[in-house]
Amino acid sequence: MRDVPLADTTLRVHDVGGGEPLLLLHGFPLDHRMWSGQEALAGRHRLLAPDQRGFGRSGGSAPSSVEQLADDAAAALTALAPGARAVVCGLSLGGYVAQHVAIRHPDLVAALVLVDTKLEADTPDARAARHDLAARVQHAGTRVLAEAMLPRLFAASAVARCSPQRGAAEALVRAMILGTPVATGTAALAALAARPDMTGAFATGTVPTLLVCGAEDVITPPERMAADAAVIPGARLAVVPRCGHMTPLEDPAAFNALLTEFVDGLPRRERRA
Ligand code: MLT
Numbered sequence: 001m002r003d004v005p006l007a008d009t010t011l012r013v014h015d016v017g018g019g020e021p022l023l024l025l026h027g028f029p030l031d032h033r034m035w036s037g038q039e040a041l042a043g044r045h046r047l048l049a050p051d052q053r054g055f056g057r058s059g060g061s062a063p064s065s066v067e068q069l070a071d072d073a074a075a076a077l078t079a080l081a082p083g084a085r086a087v088v089c090g091l092s093l094g095g096y097v098a099q100h101v102a103i104r105h106p107d108l109v110a111a112l113v114l115v116d117t118k119l120e121a122d123t124p125d126a127r128a129a130r131h132d133l134a135a136r137v138q139h140a141g142t143r144v145l146a147e148a149m150l151p152r153l154f155a156a157s158a159v160a161r162c163s164p165q166r167g168a169a170e171a172l173v174r175a176m177i178l179g180t181p182v183a184t185g186t187a188a189l190a191a192l193a194a195r196p197d198m199t200g201a202f203a204t205g206t207v208p209t210l211l212v213c214g215a216e217d218v219i220t221p222p223e224r225m226a227a228d229a230a231v232i233p234g235a236r237l238a239v240v241p242r243c244g245h246m247t248p249l250e251d252p253a254a255f256n257a258l259l260t261e262f263v264d265g266l267p268r269r270e271r272r273a
Pocket residue numbers: 026027028029091092093094192219245
C-alpha cells in the first residue's frame with residue numbers, strides 16, 4: 001500500500017503491476033480488496049486501487065460528497081503516476097466517482113469502465129430509504145448495513161450460488177462491510193443520496209466508455225444500464241451471465257477479458273504534457 005497525503009487526510013492506495021495505469025474505484029461500503037480478482041491484470045497494467053477516504057485502511061475523515069471522492073482519486077493518480085492518463089474503472093459508488101473524475105479531471109482519463117452503476121440521481125423514495133438506513137446504522141452499527149445489503153449484492157440463481165469462488169467472495173464482502181466505520185457508512189449514505197444526475201453531462205460524449213453489468217444485478221439492473229449506454233455516444237454495454245452487483249468479484253475471468261478487450265481497442269494513449 002502507498003500513502004498519498006491529501007490536504008485533510010491520507011489515502012492508502014494498493015499499487016501493483018506495471019504499464020498504463022488502471023484506476024480501480026470500489027463500491028459502498030467496501031475497499032480495494034473487492035478488486036482482488038483483478039490482480040491477474042497486473043501483468044498488463046499498473047493497478048491503482050485506493051481505499052477511498054473513510055474506507056478500509058484509509059480510515060480517518062469520512063466522505064462528504066462523490067465530487068470530493070473524485071478529487072481524492074484524481075489527486076492519488078496525479079501523485080502516483082504523474083503525467084499519465086488512466087483507464088478509470090468504478091463499481092457502483094466507485095462508478096459514480098469515476099463519472100465525476102471524467103467530468104472534473106478530463107486530462108487524467110483515457111477511458112471509463114462503469115460497472116454495476118448508473119448515471120441517474122436517487123429518486124425521492126431512494127433518498128428517503130438511504131437516510132432511514134443511515135439512522136439505523138448510527139443506532140445499531142454496520143451490522144445493519146450487512147443485513148440490508150448482502151442479500152442483494154450477489155446473483156441469486158442456483159447456478160451462480162454454486163460457483164466455486166462464491167463462499168470466499170461473500171465472506172470477503174461481509175468482512176469489508178463490517179469493517180467500515182459507522183461515521184463513514186452514514187456519511188457515505190448521505191453523499192450517495194445527494195449525488196447529482198449525470199445523464200446530461202454524458203449525453204454529449206466524453207471519453208470511450210464501456211459499461212459492464214451483472215445479468216442478475218437487482219440494484220442497477222441490465223435494463224437500467226442499457227438505458228445509460230444509449231445515452232453515452234459510442235458506449236457499449238456488456239452483460240455478464242451469473243453475476244449480480246459484484247461482477248468483478250463474482251466472475252473475475254469474464255470481467256478481466258471484457259476489460260482487456262476494451263483497453264486493447266482504445267486509440268494509443270498520449271501522455272499529458
Ligand atoms: C454500491 O455498491 O456502491 C452501492 O450499491 C451504491 C448505491 O447504493 O447506489
